[in-house]
Amino acid sequence: MPARIRYLSEGEFVTRRYVSRGAEMNTGEYSDHDVVIRDGMPIRDHFQLDVHGFMLGRHVSAVEDFRDAKQVELLYLAEVEDLAKRWFGADRVSAQGWMVRTSADLSQRAAEKVEGYVHAGGIQPPAGEAHVDFNEITGRRSAARVYAQAFPDGPGYRRYICFSLWRAYSPGPQDWPLAVCDGRSVTDEETASNTLFVVDEFPQGKDLTAPVEGEDQMIAATIFRYRERHRWWYFSNMTRDDVLLFKFQDSDKSVTWRCPHTAFQDVGMQDARTRTSIEVRGIAFFE
Structure with missing residues (x-):
């Protein structure tokens, strides 16, 4: 179906997120591009992690209410670790935090003053541009840190995969579904790093892009400029038991090693409902 996806514009910018x-913003310039997003639901079993960078599976969670942080912490993170271990064929997996995202109006929540905001376990809007959550240095450092912390007696690893497991738990069809891009259709040529800044309130004016020492070594995502060759997919009318697993970064570059993704507005669905989803980040290790 035709849709619009937001990309980083051509040119040189200070790119930060x-x-x-309840709110997120990017610096730099972005532009919307008309693309075709194919519905993968009729061929849902076709997609493979090492071929496309993503797969759609089924899983019935023991969590009764994903809005209950205690249930998520006690039950869901372990479920995600088990699923990822089996679906990747990994030796060990460590879940590294979660986030609820919704297309509902969060303006009142964002306007509330907050001190010491932590970007985990909260409610945020859908991410609205083509991106991968890690750049290479962020993924590599995250893998080393997580393995040392989670598996201090482990023998070490030969391969790691940083990933997300995504589930929409609101009734379908969703108004802002998640689109995933076939990782074989992107290259480094169209990428840029987007440094992450977690703040209590947004800087203003020139402070948004003022120089920051050591920024090139800070946590950053990968963002993309538009290329006609990008092949986008989504899965229509996902249910609570549908889970989308996709790669942020695979250290094995002989397979498809990343999956750009973004929310997009499904303007062709007249009865679309507010999308609410939960995503869990994690790292799978092969020893």
């Missing part, structure tokens, strides 16, 4: 409670 500022996040605070």
